[in-house]
Amino acid sequence: MTDRQHLDEEALAELQDVMEDEFDVLIQTYIVDSRDRIASLRTALAASDADAFARTAHSLKGSCINIGAPRLGELCLEAEEAGKAGDLGEGSELVGAIEEEFATVTGLLDRLLVR
Amino acid sequence: MSQNILRILIADDSDTDRLILQALIKRLGHEVIEAVDGLDAVKKFGEDHPDIVLLDALMPRMDGMEAARHIKVLAGERLVPVIFLTSLSETEDLVRCLEAGGDDFLTKPYNRVIIEAKINAFDRMRRMHDTLSQQHQEISERNRQLLEEQSIARRVFDNVAHTGCLDSPNIHYHASPLSVFNGDVLFASPLPAGGMLIFLGDFTGHGLPAAIGAMPVAEIFYGMARKGFSGADVLREINQKLKLILPTGMFCCGALVEADFKLGQLRVWNGGLPEAWVIRADGDPVLLPSRHLPLGILPPEQFESVMEALQVWPGDRLLMMTDGVLEATNDHGELFGLAGVRRCLDRPGSGRHPFDAVVEGVRQFSVKTAESDDLTLVALDITDQPEVPAVQEQPPPSALAGPTEWRCEYEIRERTLGDFSPLPLLLHICLEVPGLRTRGGEIYTLLSELYNNALEHGVLQLPSEWKHSADGFGRYYSERQARLARVDGHYIRFSLHHTRKPGGGRLRVVCEDSGTGFDFRNHPLVSGQGGGDSPRYAGRGLLLLKRLSNNITFRGRGNHVEIVYDWNFSEHQGDGDDR
Amino acid sequence: MPIQTSLAEDGKTLVIRIEGRFDFSTHQAFRDSYEHADSKVTNYIVDLSDTTYLDSSALGMLLLLRDHAGGDSARISIENCNSDVRRILSISNFEQLFAIK
Numbered sequence: 026m027t028d029r030q031h032l033d034e035e036a037l038a039e040l041q042d043v044m045e046d047e048f049d050v051l052i053q054t055y056i057v058d059s060r061d062r063i064a065s066l067r068t069a070l071a072a073s074d075a076d077a078f079a080r081t082a083h084s085l086k087g088s089c090i091n092i093g094a095p096r097l098g099e100l101c102l103e104a105e106e107a108g109k110a111g112d113l114g115e116g117s118e119l120v121g122a123i124e125e126e127f128a129t130v131t132g133l134l135d136r137l138l139v140r
Numbered sequence: 141m142s143q144n145i146l147r148i149l150i151a152d153d154s155d156t157d158r159l160i161l162q163a164l165i166k167r168l169g170h171e172v173i174e175a176v177d178g179l180d181a182v183k184k185f186g187e188d189h190p191d192i193v194l195l196d197a198l199m200p201r202m203d204g205m206e207a208a209r210h211i212k213v214l215a216g217e218r219l220v221p222v223i224f225l226t227s228l229s230e231t232e233d234l235v236r237c238l239e240a241g242g243d244d245f246l247t248k249p250y251n252r253v254i255i256e257a258k259i260n261a262f263d264r265m266r267r268m269h270d271t272l273s274q275q276h277q278e279i280s281e282r283n284r285q286l287l288e289e290q291s292i293a294r295r296v297f298d299n300v301a302h303t304g305c306l307d308s309p310n311i312h313y314h315a316s317p318l319s320v321f322n323g324d325v326l327f328a329s330p331l332p333a334g335g336m337l338i339f340l341g342d343f344t345g346h347g348l349p350a351a352i353g354a355m356p357v358a359e360i361f362y363g364m365a366r367k368g369f370s371g372a373d374v375l376r377e378i379n380q381k382l383k384l385i386l387p388t389g390m391f392c393c394g395a396l397v398e399a400d401f402k403l404g405q406l407r408v409w410n411g412g413l414p415e416a417w418v419i420r421a422d423g424d425p426v427l428l429p430s431r432h433l434p435l436g437i438l439p440p441e442q443f444e445s446v447m448e449a450l451q452v453w454p455g456d457r458l459l460m461m462t463d464g465v466l467e468a469t470n471d472h473g474e475l476f477g478l479a480g481v482r483r484c485l486d487r488p489g490s491g492r493h494p495f496d497a498v499v500e501g502v503r504q505f506s507v508k509t510a511e512s513d514d515l516t517l518v519a520l521d522i523t524d525q526p527e528v529p530a531v532q533e534q535p536p537p538s539a540l541a542g543p544t545e546w547r548c549e550y551e552i553r554e555r556t557l558g559d560f561s562p563l564p565l566l567l568h569i570c571l572e573v574p575g576l577r578t579r580g581g582e583i584y585t586l587l588s589e590l591y592n593n594a595l596e597h598g599v600l601q602l603p604s605e606w607k608h609s610a611d612g613f614g615r616y617y618s619e620r621q622a623r624l625a626r627v628d629g630h631y632i633r634f635s636l637h638h639t640r641k642p643g644g645g646r647l648r649v650v651c652e653d654s655g656t657g658f659d660f661r662n663h664p665l666v667s668g669q670g671g672g673d674s675p676r677y678a679g680r681g682l683l684l685l686k687r688l689s690n691n692i693t694f695r696g697r698g699n700h701v702e703i704v705y706d707w708n709f710s711e712h713q714g715d716g717d718d719r
Numbered sequence: 720m721p722i723q724t725s726l727a728e729d730g731k732t733l734v735i736r737i738e739g740r741f742d743f744s745t746h747q748a749f750r751d752s753y754e755h756a757d758s759k760v761t762n763y764i765v766d767l768s769d770t771t772y773l774d775s776s777a778l779g780m781l782l783l784l785r786d787h788a789g790g791d792s793a794r795i796s797i798e799n800c801n802s803d804v805r806r807i808l809s810i811s812n813f814e815q816l817f818a819i820k
Contacts, residue, residue: 036249043252044163051163055156083198087227088156090248344775345743388786389779393811412811433812437782463775463810475803 029096031126032133036093052134055092059085063124066104070116078116079108085123097126144263146170149190151181151207152225153199157248161194161225164252168259178202182210190220192262194246197226197237205240212241219269221262290321293351301358304328304365305336310521312495316514323350324462324516327358329365332567332584335401337365337374340518341394341435342413342462353392353436356381367564368584371398371407372445375435379443382436391436395460398447399520406458406522407447411435414466415478417485419494421455425485451613456522459485459494464515468506476505495519542574544640551633557599558624563588566634573638575645575707582688583647583705589681590651590701591632596620598655598699599630630654644708650700657698722748724756732762738769741777741804749780753787763788768799773807785816796820 041048062085069078086101104119148170152158162172173188175181177199185193193211195204208222224237227248234245244258306313306328315326323343330336339361343350357378364374375396382392393412399405410416412434418426432444452458461481468476484501485494492500499517548569552562563584570576570583596602600623606612635650685692689703722745723736735752737745753763763784767773785793796818800808808819 039252040160043160043167047159047163051156051159054159058154058156080198083227084154087196087248088154090227091157091160091250093249342775344779389776389783391779391782393775414810430810430812433815437816 029099031094031096031129033093033095037137040093049138051092052138055088056131056134058088059127063120063127066120066123069108070113070120073113075108075111075113077108078113079105082108094126094130097123097130100126144267146192146259146263147173147188147190148192148194148259149173149175149181149185149188150194150225151175151178151199151204152194152196153177154196157196157225160250161255164250164255165259167252168256170259178204178207181207182214185211185220186214191266192259193220193222194225195222195242197224197233205236205242208237208240208242217273219266219273221266223258223262293348294321297351297355297358300355301325301327302362304362305330308336310523311336311338311518312493312521313516313518314495314499315516321347321351322464322514323354324464324514325354325357326516326518327361328518329362331365331398332368332581333588334581334585336397336399336520337361337371338397338399338460338518338520339374339394340413340460340462340516341392342464342516343392344390349390353382353386353390356385357392364564366580368567368580368588369564370561371396371409371447373561373564375409375445375447376440376443379435379438379445380440383439386436391434393430393434393463395430396447397458397460397520399458399522401523404452404454404522406450406452408450409445409447414461414463414481417459417481417494418450418452419457419459419485421453426450449613449617452522454522454524457494458520458522459498459517460519461498461517462515465498465502465517468502468515470505476502480505493519542572544573544575544638544645547635547637549633549635551631553631554628557595557627557630557632561591562632562634563591566636569636570638570647573645573647575709576647579707585684586649586688586703586705587634589685590634590649590703593681593701594632594651594653594655594699598653598657599627599632600624601655641706644706647705647707648702649705650702652696652700655699657696657700660694660698721745722752724752726757726760727764730757731759732764733757733760734764734766736766736769739771741767741770741773741780743774743776746776746780750783753784761794763793763795765795765797766799767797767801767804770800770804773804775811778807778811778813781813781817 040051044051062081065081066078066085069075069081082101082104086098086105089095089098089101100119100123104116104123107113107115107119148165150158150161150165150172151174152161153176158174158176162174165172173184173190175184178195179202181193181195182202184190193208195207197204199207204224208224211220211222221243222241223244223246224242225246225248226233226237237245243262246255246258304327305311306326308328311328313326315324316322323346325339325341325343328336328338339357341354341357343353360377360381361374364377369377378392378394386392391412395408395410395413395416397409397416398407400407406418408416408428409432410428410430411432412430415430416428418428420426428448428450431448438444465481466475466477468480470476480501481498484497487497495517502515550562550566552560566587567580567584570587571580576583597604600620602616602620602623606616606619631654633650633652635648635652637648637650639646682692685703688705690706691704693702694700695702721738721740723738725734725736726732727734733753733756735749737749741749753760765781765784781795781797785795787793788795797808797813798820800819805819808814808817813819
């Protein structure tokens, strides 16, 4: 498992600065967006579509890295590589880990919004 | 630092990433257009013409690489930087982005400093490209204008210079369409008495300055040739004019040839052009090198216009060229040179025309260097009686306007006999008569036969049979020069008298000279009886006079000749043969 | 420099030496060589030892020098021409205007 942070506080602070009033919108968008993509991962897994699995993981990885969720990004990379390799044997465990980390990140982000 | 506001297209299917990127870019002060996938990006590119495009590599419907290819096609000449947004890390994926026309990458997470630096760098590149293509366009436009101006100038020049009788079957020439802008000129004109005058010139310099110098030369050449001035007169006039109008340092290398097919004589003046060649019918070459300074350098009083005379026979060919021929260069940087011309001509019996041989020789020699635009070549075949296409005369303003009843007398004396030909002046007077304008050739022939007989056989006492042998020919002309220098006490007098007749007119010409005359009463051609050779009117001269005029009378001791020339309006030019 | 000038020991002869091609590209340098010369200069030597090629614009430049040096009274000699250069000068009959050695 990765030992990266759940959230990169520094990156988030910069985003807050850049986005100004739109920061909340960004967080909401990220959460909705990511939830959709995780659902897509499940669908691809059910269909044994390694290609779609890899592509969805790739996209999710991009926004996780951008938003400042490096550990989740790392998990997505593993999923992307598994998909590219056509090996979905551990797919279910990977998606499970992603879902778990996403829940953690969401909880942390929620607190950020409340603050 | 002030900066451009750019229109930037960003395409990313991830709403999160797009939100972050557009916020970053807006903060840099640019305008953002958003697209949610590749297809959307191509559509919005077409609608909004952004300056820079940021494309996510992997997108649904159409991925970034394909979108980039479409966008580059749509952009055409315009430089639109395409930057890929990616978290791709494998080299081969990055290579695919570049192959699709990507100019750079931005990796996630986005870094505002790097984004700003890249956008600014591509903006500079884009503007530099715009400036370059704008300059390129201006240059292309300028060049197009220049070519158009050249073609207009060419038409003006053609109107002044026309092709004269260059289309005669016995003339061959090669001159590129814009050769005048390389400083080359080539003119040919029939002479009123038959024969031709050909001028080949090569101005120093290129382009407009060279072409401008060519205009007065054309005017002088055609104007004077038509009026019957001699080659030497034409040369003096051209030299004087060019000396006057050209700045020091600009001049015209040239060669003038006066061909008299009846006498079988070429007179050549070469000032600064490569050797002219006469190729005898049997292949033997005679070289006529430049013996004078080019035209436009010497003041009139120092200018030497004496032409070299050469006897020629049918089957001989004259070849003249500009130095572009000698300076043609091959792949190895070697010059064609005089040796190259010699190689082409040194194949007797090949049956090829020397002109074709040299043109082909130069073409093969300089096959890969486009030198052929800069050279002009002309050949003249010596024939018995060349067909000269009629040069269009200006139609007379009115067939009836002009003097018809007049008389004049003109006498030249002493040293003027050696310096001056009265023929152009006398011809000019005669051609004021409307009905005679189209008969200039016949009138000139009559006047010049009378004059030349009076001068050469009357005043100078030269025996005409000398002209019929190769040795005598040279002797004849050197003796002519020598005797012209001592003509004290001599004169030639012309009396011209014109009257109207119903439907036409009558010109009487009396020519008297101070010579000893000849025994015309016993001359075979005058009296119609057989007899020995006579020193005067032995050749074609008298036959010509008899054929062209209605009546010819000798008086005094044979030094007084009168001819009568009748003409009618209804007759056309050239009908003289029927008389 | 393709054109070098020097003053001979007599102090009144300007030697102009042209290296390589003597054509339109040397126009300005050739002019400068004599227009900026000492006012005591009365004689000119154009040294063509190292001149490989000469075209008609070079002939024009020589005429300009001749004008500058007093036209018919100009004292100009053209020296050390190779055979190609010599041929071009003689086709144009420049020996009538210059002393060619």
